[in-house]
Amino acid sequence: MKLALVGDIGGTNARFALWRDEQLESVRVLATADYPGPEQAIRAYLSELGLAPGAVGSVCLACAGPVDGDLFRFTNNHWRLSRSAFCRELQVRELLLINDFSAMALGMTRLRDDERLPVCPGTAEIERPCVVIGPGTGLGVGTLLALADGSWLALPGEGGHVDLPIGSPREAELWQQLYRQLGHVRAEDVLSGSGLLLLYRTVCALDGHEPRLSSPAEVTAAALAGDAVAVAVLEQFCCWLGRAAGNNVLSLGARGGVYIVGGVVPRFAELFLASGFTRCLRDKGRMSDYFEGIPVWLVTAEYPGLMGAGVALQQALGRS
Structure with missing residues (x-):
């Protein structure tokens, strides 16, 4: 070329x-x-x-x-x-x-081993789809398929605009706060850079805290420094990301694996790896066992x- x-x-x-x-x-x-x-x-x-x-x-x-x-x-x-x-x-x-x-x-097909961190162990089924999902300016969602001729097919979509999933009473309370502000609540409204700040303000409003942080970077920095409210916000962020990723796995039959990408999560990788992401990814009632053996990675490639x-x-x- x-x-x-x-x-x-x-x-x-x-x-x-x-x-x-x-x-x-x-x-x-x-x-x-x-x-x-x-x-x-x-x-x-x-x-x-x-x-x-x-x-x-x-x-x-x-x-x-x-x-x-x-x-x-x-x-x-x-x-x-x-x-x-x-x-x-x-x-x-x-x-x-x-x-x-x-x-x-398609970029996932060129990753080196040192450009991804294991989140969930497993073995990818090469003939099945992969989910690629990641918070950045918005929430992006893509699907990757390996073709018989050795090439790859990436399916476009607008998965960041689906409804924000609710999986617990606490999340229902947060959703009600969000709904009063936004009306329709998309996954991207929370699972994005600006969404992290919105989630922080929503948690403060629900729990009676005075919000003192004014940017996503400040929320992340406060959490890494041990601020209890900011830590709780990142934990909820990771749980919601797990629910959204898990919904995509079930919808697509994505036993080829899940890639967590974007500019937000790598900034707090250790907190993410210790969070409830995996629990919420698999929290699907009678279909929870479906997730056994599906590998999940956090992508750190630049x-x-x-x-x-x-x-x-x-x-x-x-x-x-």
Whole structure:
């Protein structure tokens, strides 16, 4: 494949890299707020590397949101993209747009052993689906399937927008507090960076604490320092993530394994590994035994979405 460019564009950051010989080169992270659109961000990226538009023949962008048609509106930032205008402006021959969690799922196929931590032991059944789920700016959910020809299929979806699952009286009380603020309560409303702060404020309101933390980073830092309220918030966050992941496993028959990804959970990995995540993952009544033997990993790789975008481009151009 000729020199190509891959991007992983979320709500806050856009990650770009060159893709050559099935490897990432020259990774850069740009703030989406600093550019009016993806064309301007990519021009700045290429300029930094001394490359002009037209230097890359193919581009794959992993984008947050459903991908369809010529015009794409990014879900969690102000950017818009017209496929035809993009290709003209940057002199690109092939443009592949894929859902960001399709890219994340494909990135799991290139993980090294030191880029994931075991959460639940087990043996992946290679012919069965894998669930890829992770809180970041939003909550992403993807499905990964191994195909008979050795390639991979990533199924896009909008699983972060399903209803927040309720599995205990305490969670029902928290849900009622959330419902009074939001109306419909999505999983993403809690299981995301901003959702962590919302959950903290909701716990404080329910339990009569004066909220003193004002950002997700402060909640995480307070929990790591032993603050009892913040620890309880992270514990509930992990339990809800377990319930959401478990629902996906049952819906998909995902005995191929579960990958926990995204930028939020690795920041408190030790607390996560000691949390009620596994208990809530498997808390499915008569179907609880279904989870025996399904492996779960916490992914610590730095750029799995970019790697997955490269894999998608390889497969799309028939060079895998």
